Amino acid sequence: MASTVQGLAYKAFGLQIFSEFPLPELPLTDEPGLIGSVVVIRGDLAERWQAIPKVTPSLGVLGSEVMFEAKDTAIFSIQDGIRITVSPAAGADMDCVRLYILGSCMGVLLMQKKILPLHGSALVLDNKAYALVGRSGAGKSTLASYLMDQGHLLVSDDVIPVMVQEGQPLAVPGYPQQKLWQQSLDYMGMNSSLYRPLFERETKFAVPVHDRFQTEPLPLAGVFELAVSEEEGPVTVQPINGMERFHTLFNHTYQKAIVDRIGIREWHFGMLASFVNRLPMYRLTRPKQGFSAPQQTSLIFETIKPQMEER
Amino acid sequence: MNTADVLSLQTVLVKRPGNIASDMDGEKVMLNVKNGKYYNLGEVGGEIWSALDEPVSINRIVQVIQETFDVPAETAEQDVFEFVQSLLAEDLVAIDSGS
Numbered sequence: 001m002a003s004t005v006q007g008l009a010y011k012a013f014g015l016q017i018f019s020e021f022p023l024p025e026l027p028l029t030d031e032p033g034l035i036g037s038v039v040v041i042r043g044d045l046a047e048r049w050q051a052i053p054k055v056t057p058s059l060g061v062l063g064s065e066v067m068f069e070a071k072d073t074a075i076f077s078i079q080d081g082i083r084i085t086v087s088p089a090a091g092a093d094m095d096c097v098r099l100y101i102l103g104s105c106m107g108v109l110l111m112q113k114k115i116l117p118l119h120g121s122a123l124v125l126d127n128k129a130y131a132l133v134g135r136s137g138a139g140k141s142t143l144a145s146y147l148m149d150q151g152h153l154l155v156s157d158d159v160i161p162v163m164v165q166e167g168q169p170l171a172v173p174g175y176p177q178q179k180l181w182q183q184s185l186d187y188m189g190m191n192s193s194l195y196r197p198l199f200e201r202e203t204k205f206a207v208p209v210h211d212r213f214q215t216e217p218l219p220l221a222g223v224f225e226l227a228v229s230e231e232e233g234p235v236t237v238q239p240i241n242g243m244e245r246f247h248t249l250f251n252h253t254y255q256k257a258i259v260d261r262i263g264i265r266e267w268h269f270g271m272l273a274s275f276v277n278r279l280p281m282y283r284l285t286r287p288k289q290g291f292s293a294p295q296q297t298s299l300i301f302e303t304i305k306p307q308m309e310e311r
Numbered sequence: 312m313n314t315a316d317v318l319s320l321q322t323v324l325v326k327r328p329g330n331i332a333s334d335m336d337g338e339k340v341m342l343n344v345k346n347g348k349y350y351n352l353g354e355v356g357g358e359i360w361s362a363l364d365e366p367v368s369i370n371r372i373v374q375v376i377q378e379t380f381d382v383p384a385e386t387a388e389q390d391v392f393e394f395v396q397s398l399l400a401e402d403l404v405a406i407d408s409g410s
Contacts, residue, residue, distance in 0.1 A: 242351065243351055246340070247349065265342070265344065266331045277335055277336050
């Protein structure tokens with residue numbers, strides 16, 4: 001069985017992924033990725049998991065290996081930025097296992113490869129990538145979905161790999177799928193019964209977006225941190241300046257808690273320092289009530305207009 | 312006791328551990344891992360921070376700044392004292408008790 005999948009490789013996050021597990025949401029590729037190649041294999045990790053020093057009950061780190069356990073689902077090992085080993089639990093839901101492979105495992109793997117994984121959605125606006133970051137519930141996916149509806153391509157949803165080349169940050173495409181909450185779908189007028197629910201998140205849906213996906217990396221030209229205000233009022237935008245930019249990027253690093261645990265804080269800080277001065281950042285605040293994606297969108301374009309005219 | 316009262320050119324300072332410094336377009340930026348704060352030390356501050364790689368007297372730091380930036384001793388002394396006060400206030404350095 002393993003030999004038949006050896007030849008099949010998927011493309012996501014700038015990686016060529018050889019996987020023993022089917023990853024149907026990913027496009028196939030026969031080319032090495034910009035960031036490299038990885039293998040996803042099945043293996044029995046029970047003994048290894050027992051032996052590895054734990055930093056939390058569900059996370060173990062030893063040298064260049066990170067392991068974690070998702071109860072009743074699987075034990076995962078991410079090694080050297082090149083190999084993901086998965087040991088599914090008996091009767092595990094494979095949709096769920098796949099979510100971990102494409103989320104948590106990829107986040108760790110990117111950090112092992114010294115690529116910054118930003119947590120948010122990135123879209124193409126005026127031929128450049130812009131990242132939308134923010135806490136859970138801030139409205140990243142809803143705004144991303146609205147922008148896609150307006151014809152803007154998706155670069156990545158959830159994990160945005162950011163590479164730095166000659167002091168310029170570059171956003172690397174994830175894979176052509178968006179995760180949307182029921183409420184977002186209602187706002188967008190989509191019929192949720194057409195989409196497949198994500199594991200254990202009956203109200204969150206996977207939406208394939210093959211025709212609205214950016215396939216090549218683009219310069220990251222700005223970051224919008226989405227915030228929610230309890231008060232009524234218009235959508236507002238403020239620049240994020242000075243050292244607060246470091247906080248913003250650290251806070252929205254995918255699985256930031258792992259940065260210290262795998263001993264890469266110095267690298268992480270240094271890589272932020274190498275480009276943070278050249279990356280415009282803004283906080284976009286919307287009122288809690290109502291659907292404000294159209295207002296957010298016009299404010300975003302008003303904000304980036306000077307940058308657009310420069311070119 | 313106010314540290315300002317005890318600082319002299321002979322005072323020897325040591326870095327507190329747990330800080331990560333990096334270069335940002337010619338300015339030194341720093342992260343204190345313990346308190347999670349980020350600092351911009353600037354260009355002069357960066358030089359002072361580098362001079363503190365080993366326990367060193369304020370007098371020696373003043374010399375380094377004077378030479379590096381080609382400024383009068385008085386200016387260098389004032390800048391160094393001011394900056395060192397902020398480093399002490401943020402607990403990023405300590406007065407070497409061995410001195």
